[in-house]
Amino acid sequence: MSSFSFKTIVLSFAALAALPASAQEKVLNLYSSRHYQTDDALYTGFTRLTGIKVNRIEAGEDALIERIRNEGERSPGDVLVTVDAGRLWRAEQLGMFQPIKSAVLDQRIPANLREPGGHWFGFSTRARLIAYNKAKVKAGEIATYEDLADPKWKGRVCMRSSTNIYNLSLLGAMIDHLGEQKAEQWAQGVRSNLAVEPKGGDTDQLKSVAAGQCDVTITNQYYYARLLRSQKPDERQVGERVGIVFPNQKTWGTHVNISGAGVMKHAPNREAAIRFLEYLASDEAQRYFADGNNEWPVVAGVKVDNPVLAEFPDFKRDALNVAMLGKNQPNAQRIYDRVAWK
Numbered sequence: 001m002s003s004f005s006f007k008t009i010v011l012s013f014a015a016l017a018a019l020p021a022s023a024q025e026k027v028l029n030l031y032s033s034r035h036y037q038t039d040d041a042l043y044t045g046f047t048r049l050t051g052i053k054v055n056r057i058e059a060g061e062d063a064l065i066e067r068i069r070n071e072g073e074r075s076p077g078d079v080l081v082t083v084d085a086g087r088l089w090r091a092e093q094l095g096m097f098q099p100i101k102s103a104v105l106d107q108r109i110p111a112n113l114r115e116p117g118g119h120w121f122g123f124s125t126r127a128r129l130i131a132y133n134k135a136k137v138k139a140g141e142i143a144t145y146e147d148l149a150d151p152k153w154k155g156r157v158c159m160r161s162s163t164n165i166y167n168l169s170l171l172g173a174m175i176d177h178l179g180e181q182k183a184e185q186w187a188q189g190v191r192s193n194l195a196v197e198p199k200g201g202d203t204d205q206l207k208s209v210a211a212g213q214c215d216v217t218i219t220n221q222y223y224y225a226r227l228l229r230s231q232k233p234d235e236r237q238v239g240e241r242v243g244i245v246f247p248n249q250k251t252w253g254t255h256v257n258i259s260g261a262g263v264m265k266h267a268p269n270r271e272a273a274i275r276f277l278e279y280l281a282s283d284e285a286q287r288y289f290a291d292g293n294n295e296w297p298v299v300a301g302v303k304v305d306n307p308v309l310a311e312f313p314d315f316k317r318d319a320l321n322v323a324m325l326g327k328n329q330p331n332a333q334r335i336y337d338r339v340a341w342k
């Protein structure tokens with residue numbers, strides 16, 4: 001087979017996938033980097049309600065974005081679901097979303113948890129917490145993100161890499177609240193307090209704290225929740241050795257981020273895509289979506305039956321629009337580079 005005809009076959013598959021819904025059965029093509037079991041209930045719930053079949057393409061964030069870039073205008077993707085406002089912002093910068101105006105979404109999702117132009121929307125929230133070794137740190141000894149830069153913690157802090165989106169978004173929030181100069185002093189301070197060079201994910205930081213390699217770290221709440229709900233006794237033990245703090249309750253509030261989604265630029269099934277986003281904001285879907293990763297719903301009044309989340313206190317959340325985390329991302333990366341936080 002010549003390379004020419006092979007190319008033709010690849011193109012015609014892509015063209016078939018992009019056929020309008022009316023020419024075949026009603027479908028929604030969903031690109032997602034979420035892969036939680038409870039998400040299955042979401043898709044069957046949507047299909048039951050609308051008769052629209054959900055085709056899922058699941059991959060890691062970077063692989064998905066690369067795929068969408070390669071597909072360009074021929075992309076069959078209707079909705080992109082991913083985590084962290086910083087990643088949604090990146091996809092927006094790459095022109096992957098189209099703006100959506102929906103009274104349902106505007107009314108149900110708080111204004112600070114969606115992109116003001118309607119390019120993407122938050123459907124659950126996560127919080128970035130301080131975690132400490134209960135045997136080495138007293139409750140109340142650390143209360144703010146800023147405290148992590150205090151020389152008192154020299155050689156006692158574990159942090160994951162600065163290129164990680166969670167840390168970029170956190171510093172993005174700090175730039176907004178403290179200004180660039182103080183945000184840089186903070187990054188410098190934390191960097192000089194590190195017990196070890198940044199390595200691994202949030203769960204690895206929690207394990208290092210539990211094992212006594214360092215005393216304090218930062219983690220998203222669901223990693224801590226996962227350890228406490230684990231079937232493995234050694235993982236539950238890690239969770240039990242660690243205390244958590246909702247930082248900055250007396251100042252700007254704990255940094256919160258989102259899992260979110262937007263309608264893709266070339267969505268062949270645009271109406272189905274909007275209906276899907278509106279479905280994600282329904283009470284039923286909010287429970288599945290949030291609970292799948294031990295996160296909080298964004299819609300007011302929706303209760304999740306989750307024993308670990310129920311243990312968390314009500315807390316003051318940063319009210320900043322999550323789109324700011326993206327806007328400040330290039331500055332945040334420059335600061336981390338300047339202070340040599342790997």
Ligand SMILES: [Fe+2]
Binds near residue numbers: 220
């Ligand atoms: Fe995560």
